[in-house]
Amino acid sequence: MVGVTQAVDNVALVPAYLAAGTAVLVLLADLLVARRGVTMAVVATGAAATGLGAVLVGLDGPRRTFCVGTACSYQATGRTALVGCLFALLTLAVLALSAPLLRAGEAPSGEYCFLLACSMTGGVVLGAAGDLITLVVALETLTLPLYVLVGLRRRSVAGTEAALTFFVVSVVATAVTLLGAALLYAVTGVVHLSALGAALAAGPTPPEPPLAVVAVALVVLGLVFKVAAVPFHAWAPATYDGAPVPIAAYLSTASKLGGVVALLAVVGAGPGPAAVPSAPTAPPAAPVVPTPLPTEVTGPVLAVVAVLTMAVGNLVALRQRRMVRLLAWSSVAQAGYVLAPLGALAGSAGRTPEALDAAVAAAVAYTVFFVLLELAAFAAVVTLRPVVADGGEIADYRGAARRRPWVGAAFVLALVGLAGLPPGFAGLFAKVVVVRSLLAGDAGWLAVVVALNAVVGLAYYVRVAATLYAPEPAVTRAGDEAAAPPTPTDPAAPAAPAGGAPVSGPAALRPGWAVVAALAAATVVAIVVGFAPQLVLDVAAQ
Amino acid sequence: MTGGGDLTLGGVGLAATVGLPALGALVLALFPARLDRAARVTGTAFAAATLVVGALLAVGGSGDWFSYLPSSAGAPGVRPWHDLDLPWVPGLDLRFHLGVDGVSYPLVVLTALLTLLCCGSLLWRVPAPGRGRTLVALLLVVEVGILGTFLALDLVLFFLFFEVVLLPMYAVIAVWGDADRRRAARKFVLYTLFGSVLLLVGVLTVTTAAGTADLVTLTGGTGLSRGTQLAAFTLLAIAFAVKSPLWPLHTWLPDAHTQAPTVGSVILAGVLLKMGTYGLIRVAVGVAPEGARWAAPVLGILAVAAIVVGSLVCLAQSELKRLIAYSSVGHLGFVLLGIATLTATGFQAALIGNIAHGVITGLLFFLVGAIKDRTHTGALAELGGLRESTPRLAGLLGFAAIASLGLPGLAGFWGEAFAVAAAWQRGGALWTTLAVLAALGGALTAAYLLRLLRRVTHGPAAPAVLALAPNLAGAEVAVWGPLVLLALVIGLAPALVLGVAEAPVAALLEAIR
Known part of the structure; x- marks a missing residue:
């Protein structure tokens, strides 16, 4: 010292x-x-x-x-x-x-x-x-x-x-x-x-x-x-x-x-300007701007982690029946998309300073888009559920968007955004940013992996979205209940009577204005950055 | 061509063509649910306004769009009559760049027309679960995506519009479709998303390599290495092949078309598939000509395989709607064969084939929908004797089927004949063989459509058919009339389509040489 x-x-x-x-x-x-x-x-x-x-x-x-x-x-x-x-x-x-x-x-x-x-x-x-x-x-x-x-x-x-x-x-x-x-x-x-x-x-x-x-x-x-x-x-x-x-x-x-x-x-380069002036004298074997940890090691590790994370997260999410578990597995998969740009560091073309900056900016931008959409999705879950209940089964949300069209629309927008499709433009641009940085870093194979994973991802997002708009069940599906994993005991969650009451209970159980405000704010911001993604790209590139 | 940035009347028209249906969908979303009929009328009005604005795009262009002048050296491969070029997301090289030329104009008009007709038919009758307001709004969103795809002159923008179509179409099939709609809709959305994510990778491969996403600059493949072009073309071709669809990537199509409601099938077959063939010409071939030349034989072989396989499958179909759906595989095979030849004749064949297929198959799906509405069955075996109970419907079906099989004088003829001719002109053992096989496939097309006519309109009358009233509703005549007329007019005066396409095709060929 x-x-x-x-x-x-x-x-x-x-x-x-x-x-x-x-x-x-x-x-x-x-x-x-x-x-x-x-x-x-x-x-x-x-x-x-x-x-x-x-x-x-x-x-x-x-x-x-x-x-x-x-x-x-x-x-x-x-x-x-x-x-x-x-x-x-x-x-x-x-x-x-x-x-x-x-x-x-x-x-x-x-x-x-x-x-x-x-x-x-x-x-x-x-x-x-x-x-x-x-x-x-x-x-x-x-x-x-x-x-x-x-x-x-x-x-x-x-x-x-x-x-x-x-x-x-x-x-x-x-x-x-x-x-x-x-x-x-x-x-x-x-x-x-x-x-x-x-x-x-x-x-x-x-x-x-x-x-x-x-x-x-x-x-x-x-x-x-x-x-x-x-x-x-x-x-x-x-x-x-x-x-x-x-x-x-x-x-x-x-x-x-x-x-x-x-x-x-x-x-990546870490916060703050890295030691740029020393660049010309750097040894040839090392990257021009030394990152805290050598990209020769971190790149391949992160590439493998990203691929596994995307694949495992998406494939397991396909089989989930509980809402929060599905969102959890999907957020595992989303972590894979976040890490994917860094995986480009595995290739030598991905280690140039420009590619590194692009990869880091892409990861940050994706994270911002993702955090926004994920927050909107969870806010919608909180809004649709009784006050003290847990996330519940996906089947409990049947027809929820018909009873509460605006909340349902916000939820679908968030899910579709997480899948990376219009009208969730925020999520679409997030995917574009990641794929683009990967291609700029000459990691085309990883870009294809990301793209294919987006297809798998849509399969479960669209299932949830379809459930939200499905007609009210005339009969309860006893088979589903039996096959579902044991529900953590939650005294407040009703036992799904015919009519699917658990999602929007009586008015007394309605969430307060704060929840609705959070959902509305997240949705509005998601829509705004969906049409003006440059806002996010600018702050991410800093 | 107008300079980028300054707003012209044409630019406003382009923005309005995409913006009107979007605005319409938004207005409908805010309509109260009980005003369903008023909402449908409003939606139809927006669709009509879109058609008017879209059709007016031909007016007041740069003036040389009918000219036959060979392009001077260095001229861009795409010369839009009007264009609109606004910055959007500089960080992604994304500009809101729209333009219309002779390749896209007929498709724009066809899209606007078919959407209007679909909305019009919904004024008269809404399929099963009702809620016509939502259905009209979704059709308008689909229209935004399709029109945007045809008008986009920025690769990333093209991709965005390409994606817009997916989920609304999924909803149309999943909510208003037939019994097995859920599975068909899921298959449709996952399959076509598979195509469009490859499109994303392909598009970004091009834009990161070239540093721009502007299609006008990129057409001709300037500045892209051979390796990049091959990779880009492979990705783009697979993406468009899924959408078109090209055998063997077509398996989503029969299910989606069969299960979709009538309006969904009309839009799907009529214009949605054309996003694939249009993209192949404008984006894949235009941007990566080297790759196109490299892959042309494979594309040609697959196209001919699609023609033959599609026809053979049709011969064995026993369900009316499924048969029409499968016939699209064969017809799009001719379009893709035309593109694969990479000649002026081939491109012209593809463009007129696109339009003719859109008109005729749109009409066929409307007719099949009407038959299924009346008889509640699609099985060929239960539809015999249609001619006796409803001679007008049977007559129209006969007309559409004959137009579809490519009778000279009707719209279907030109695309098929030119595609075969283009392959023949290419010469060489491969292309000559392909031409011969495609011609044989054309004969098979005639065989299955005639079989369809024999089973449905002739033959012993089935019980489901005998009870039918002979009359057509006025709304039906109003919706089908324009398509019947167009099938005749394009058949008699193909120059309507070929004329506007001649200059841009020549420019494209010049650029990719």
Whole structure:
């Protein structure tokens, strides 16, 4: 260490302060006022302030702090602003979706809101992480509250089971990442992402090739857990289905976004301008702009992971009968599409600086489109279900779009967007961006794999969409009930009488305005970026 | 040709051609459900306005569209009469670039006409589950996709419009179709999505290699290496072959056409398939001519196989609608054979074959729909003696069948004859053989259509047929009349289509040489 005291750029840290302050305020508000409305208002205001702060700091230009020499642990860039803003908005949306749950007293609102704010803090810091330690700590701050949130519902065995599954798998994955990080430190002696690439490349032509390769692979595989990609995907369906639906929405959007950001930080150029000036003198064997981890290793690993994730996610989703499980498996498949552009790094043509930038921008853009559509889909599920019920069977949604045409239309739009077809133009452009970056990176085979997977994906999305518009069942399909996997016990879910009442129950069970507002906002934004995708492409390319 | 950016009257017309049906669908979506008939009337009015605007696209173009001048060196392979070029998503090289020329114009008019006729027939009668408002709105969305595909001069935009058609058509089949509609609709949507994702990869292969998605610039394959062209053509050809459909990728078609409601079948067979053949000419051949030359023999062989296999299958069909559906495979085989020859005659054959098939098969599906509505059966064995109970319907069916089998003087003749002639002119053992086989296939076409006529209109009267009233409804006459007329007019004056297509085909051939 150079000195004991450092000059800290507090402006760069404003979003993190705001997020952490929100968490503290929530705790205090819950303790002193102890009113649900106040607690929720504090989180909502805090999240909005965090998002606004992230944008304002981002507009001000790149900042860095906690530096040792040229390497910094905290780098606030345009992408940091995007990530911070997204986390804040997702927290806001999930809070809105949780309103009926908290109003019904299903979960203690003080703890719930505090944990949500903590998780947001992790996400906001994650976007700025400049070294491996900050990265892992931020990612764990993001994930840790979720273990509790998943199991926080009162009187729910399924929630506890889900939380335990999530916890065990997550701890293993974190251990794997940490082991990888430790080995990297052993090989190179640095933890800063900006120094790591040069250290790995410029070292005495890899000192311990097997060790470095193993370390890099371990870091990548551990991070892959957060995006729920194969082989660390099995927790996702069980956890999503057992968790309260709003938390499942948070897991599949914010938590996944965190995983993507972390992966991009180590695989791509990372946040902040990389050491461009040294490019001409770089050794010929190394990529021109050294990425934190060597793309020769991460590229093939990610290509394999992406292909497996897409294929497994889509194929298993075909057979799902429960709504949240289907969305979970589909979000596994979507993680494959997110990772696919990075798989282009496997080929030498994909490792040029331009191709790398294109791949990273494509992954970010896809993630933004996906998060939006996934949020809309989960918001529609929450809107269509009774207040405290879980996602239920897909058959329970039969005819739901006929009873509530606008909600049904929003749900179908989200599903079709996830499938990547018009009128879900946001999803269509997302697929175009990914395929385009793959072809630009000379990975045509991966582009074909992505394209073919989109066909498989449509098969189950269209099944759900058709169910929503199917005529009301005249007779209950006893066969389906018998063949379905055992339903986690949920006292609030009616046992599907003839007429399919479970989806839209009596008016008293109608979700509040907050849920509808979240659904409407997500849908409107999805439509807007569907017609003006350049907005997303611009922020993603920063 | 107008310069990009500035808005001309033609540009406004192009935007209106795509925009009117979209606006119509939106208006219908906001209509209250109880005003079903008013909604259908409104939708039909939008379809009519689209036809008017689309037909007017021929007016006031750059003036040289009837000229026979050979193009000067360096001129682009696509010279639209009007065009509209607005930026949309620069990050994806996507521009909202529409244009119309002699290749696309007849198809645009045909699409607008068939949609109008379908909406008109829905004014009179809505198929089974009702809700005509939604059905009309979906037809208008399908029209947006088809018209956009024909008008797009930007590859990525072309792909977007190509995709727009999928889900509305799925809904049309899945909701208003026959007994086995769900399975047929799913098969349709997955099969054709398979085609269009390959189209996506193909389109982006071209645009990333060339750095632009502008079809005017790209036509002729300038700037693309041979390897890229072969890869791009393979992907694009498979994509369009699924849509067209080309044997052996045709298996979605019989199910979809048979199960779809009448209006769905008319749009499917009449114009939706043409997106494939049009794309093959304009995009696949235009952008990757090197690849087209390389793959032409394979394409030709598959096209002839489609003609022969399609005809043989038709000979064995016992269901009326399925027979008509399968006949599309054979007829599109002639169109694809014309394209595969890569000659002016072949392209002309393909273009007029497209139009003729759209008119005649559209009419056939309307007639078959009317017969099935009346008799509630499609089995040939139960339809004997139609001539005795409803002579007018039987007469129209006979007319359409004879037009379909390619009797000289009716529309179906020119496409088939020119395609065979083009293959013969190509010379060489392969193309001569293909020409002979295609001609034989033409004879088989005559055989199965005559068999159809013998079974349905002649023969002993079946009980289902005897009870029919002899009259046609006024609405039916109004809907079928234009198609009957067109089948005659195009048959007698093929120059209507060939004339407008001559200059653009010459320009295309010049560009891909």
